[in-house]
Amino acid sequence: MSSAATPAADPDRLWSVDEHLEDVLTTVRPLDPIELNLLDALGCVLVEDVTVPVSLPPFDNSSMDGYAVRVTDVAGAGEEFPAVLEVVGDVAAGAAGLTQVGPGQAARIMTGAPLPPGAETVVPVEWTDGGLGEGPVRGMRARSLAPEGARGHVRVYRSAEARAHVRAKGSDVKAGDLALEAGTVLGPPQLGLLAAIGRGTVRVRPRPRVVVLSTGSELVQPDERLGQGQIYDSNSFALTAAARDAGAIAYRVGAVADDADTLRSTIEDQLVRADLMVTTGGVSVGAYDVVKEALAHVGDEDESGGGVDFRRLAMQPGKPQGFGTVGPDHVPLLALPGNPVSSYVSFELFVRPAIRVLMGLEDVHRPRTRATLAAGKALSSPKGRRQFLRGTYADGEVTPVGGAGSHLVAALARADALIVVPEDVESVEPGTEVEVVLLG
Template structure:
């Protein structure tokens, strides 16, 4: 369905979930790219193809501690009839000058060290006597391999090796000129490792969006403080800040704002300097103290959605003065915890990932068999129920009731059960759509 144009203040319109989401996303664009040092780029999305300037590894090197040898010198070697080779030197990782291995010779070599000229393979130290002159346990052989080398000493090799055995070939990981990472790649620890390995100190990426989260309500008290009569602990701002970070954003939590429109306006203005996206929770319904509506009604579209929970929503742009491009998007979510979280998953998370320039923007979905009936669902509204999804059996079990204040049930859910607008009940054993949350 195409996104409609809503005129601010037209309270008679009922928006579908899809219409509201489409309207948000079509007004957002990915953040402008910047150049970042590779550690700072973790969690960001590449906007350039990264090619390999030099083969990786850049030279043949040993994958084992042992001895670099010519393969013909180890042919037929056994425990009873070992090949006896003369040790001509040591090759450590990072070595520059390398000895040349000739017939009947071996160079002791460490893991990662370059293969010396003349050598064709590496004999693991466990296949030798470690230069001790007699067979022994593998740990004794390994200990012997770290002792100071005696040039001219003999090492006995008890097994033959084939050409290239225990040698990492030049370019065996990736060749020069090959594509290392494509534009659009999300940079995690393995990708950071690859960038470092090929010598890239910085890359061009879309930065992680900076999301500022604030709760509204004079009744809210921070966790750790005593509750006075009529007050509750603020959980929404913590939940949404954590959710924004999990979605890939750099998230900042602002302490709960009291129900005063001017205080909220000032707080939002103060936060604009560090926000690519603002998220508020509470104050968007039709009550006498709905402070977000009072403070931002001239800038934000407040909408009624055909969904449960999460019926009241708001979206628009704040700040920036006359410069439309400098204005900051703001999503106003309802205040009940479950309504707030469901709204985040459906609307804020896709907005964050759109700003990041990463696909997919939506959570994965699946079909599952509902274990237990859903007795009633409001006709004309898309309902989102908390559920526990079992991928092994493709089942989902409702968790808790439909109340939008049930935080405990939310904490034990890993999916949202979607009940369509035209469905008023779900039978035990019926197939349903689920949104997977982890």
């Protein structure tokens, strides 16, 4: 059991970012696989190899509207001396009971229709007179006006090699081939392939259900009127959107007032639809830090070892954090700070990887790169803290956006990267190479 299950941890300990992240990722486990209908599996991770039960295409078929013929019957055909062939039938997509094509014969064929027996190649309709006997026709719709079963002749003005304009059986994938391997994230093309080989359901790890709630009696919902000392609740919207962006099914709960009993009751009510819970606010040392008050002693009442540990991290922003498990099913809970930038940076560093672990993904972190700090002022950072500053990244260069304040929502909205300043660095001069977390 991780240290998250022991809330009695040393309250004076200063955790590193890496220690806290390791605690989260060793506690969270991938969700159990389930069988889902294809559309419900969008964004999920496949847990088993899928082999092809039937070749694609399952039969030789035409890639063009035209005529199915024998190669020898059109050999040497040209504008001056076209091959004149008897039309013995029509072959539409989905047709069965195909007409045999013999010497001197042709079958009118539609795109996707099976190649009839005896035919060796397809000549496009543009290479013929369209079967009308009165010059070239640029399509096959005109011929469809003829009575059903009508026969006639077609003039072919070009020769064709064997198998020309024919999609061979199994030319995409063959029966027994590996269609998709375990670990594949199912997007639209992958779901299309599964449908094409006849799979209506697939076994995957489901997208995790994440419940996000913010705390604070000062919070008002957007579109409502602000009162004295009130602010709009932005964190729950940003974090719910971030959870969905990470691949989760995320539910946003309205802001909970600063009352420990109300918060505890709300969390208990939400556990029924949560694989992961995220709270924001109420985790520092203030008199109204409701999350700490509501959850700090859950482990004392839970003989199974659950509980939430509140700790200080050597990072800026995002020093106060909480992590543990709650409820009889030990649902992981990450308690994030209330300042907008602190909560979002904390989400990117800790919650997003946890969501990706629940999904069963191997690569759970945002990509990182090295970049040159753009010209301007030097960056300052508190000693002993790993600082994450907002920035914009382009062409190997990163430019800071806004200041270090954890309330600067507008600056955060313009950023697409986090500039990482290590714990042992107090100043970074322009032109210095720095580590960058790419958010886009």
